[in-house]
Amino acid sequence: QVQLVQSGAEVKKPGASVKVSCKASGYTFTGYYMHWVRQAPGQGLEWMGWINPNSGGTNYAQKFQGRVTMTRDTSISTAYMELSRLRSDDTAVYYCASSLDIAVAGLDYWGQGTLVTVSS
Amino acid sequence: QTVVTQEPSLTVSPGGTVTLTCASSTGAVTSGYYPNWFQQKPGQAPRALIYSTSNKHSWTPARFSGSLLGGKAALTLSGVQPEDEAEYYCLLYYGGTWVFGGGTKLTVL
Numbered sequence: 001q002v003q004l005v006q007s008g009a010e011v012k013k014p015g016a017s018v019k020v021s022c023k024a025s026g027y028t029f030t031g032y033y034m035h036w037v038r039q040a041p042g043q044g045l046e047w048m049g050w051i052n053p054n055s056g057g058t059n060y061a062q063k064f065q066g067r068v069t070m071t072r073d074t075s076i077s078t079a080y081m082e083l084s085r086l087r088s089d090d091t092a093v094y095y096c097a098s099s100l101d102i103a104v105a106g107l108d109y110w111g112q113g114t115l116v117t118v119s120s
Numbered sequence: 121q122t123v124v125t126q127e128p129s130l131t132v133s134p135g136g137t138v139t140l141t142c143a144s145s146t147g148a149v150t151s152g153y154y155p156n157w158f159q160q161k162p163g164q165a166p167r168a169l170i171y172s173t174s175n176k177h178s179w180t181p182a183r184f185s186g187s188l189l190g191g192k193a194a195l196t197l198s199g200v201q202p203e204d205e206a207e208y209y210c211l212l213y214y215g216g217t218w219v220f221g222g223g224t225k226l227t228v229l
Contacts, residue, residue, distance in 0.1 A: 095165055
């Protein structure tokens with residue numbers, strides 16, 4: 001069965017960077033896009049961007065351009081999302097979610113989420 | 121900046137029918153926005169329900185259906201169950217990027 005397992009909770013200071021991982025199993029990792037979505041406490045979902053694990057190509061939401069980097073390691077079926085220059089309002093649960101293609105198939109499977117807390 | 125708008129909250133009686141909508145600040149929502157719908161319960165990750173306007177995932181209960189209605193994407197729940205009480209989010213595609221709606225809190229009462 002398809003599973004996306006994310007890394008554990010992180011606590012970071014303002015100005016630092018955080019790198020969250022998402023390990024995929026149960027399907028061909030390079031055959032699906034991986035999206036990253038975040039949710040601040042008590043708030044809604046916010047789409048951050050996607051990576052094509054096959055080509056390494058990425059597309060980021062304008063809000064995060066310059067601060068976010070999405071990468072992958074196909075040898076271990078793992079996608080990564082690194083967010084730099086952290087601020088307190090980056091405190092959120094970060095999710096990875098897969099999609100078969102860039103648009104039509106939608107986001108289907110989701111990771112369990114990783115809580116990132118930014119605090120001095 | 122593109123804004124996707126949903127009803128903040130709705131209330132429905134058990135066994136009833138309710139329709140949630142999703143509007144785009146850019147104009148009418150069409151099939152080319154590939155609307156997705158997700159359900160999220162407290163403390164859980166979102167669960168995908170609908171993709172490309174009206175297509176269900178293999179795990180989506182039959183009582184959930186998606187459509188386009190009056191220039192918006194719509195999610196209809198027929199024969200609502202108590203376990204359907206949750207937050208519902210739509211997601212629209214804008215030529216390479218995606219934008220979530222603010223969510224609708226559905227209360228079953």
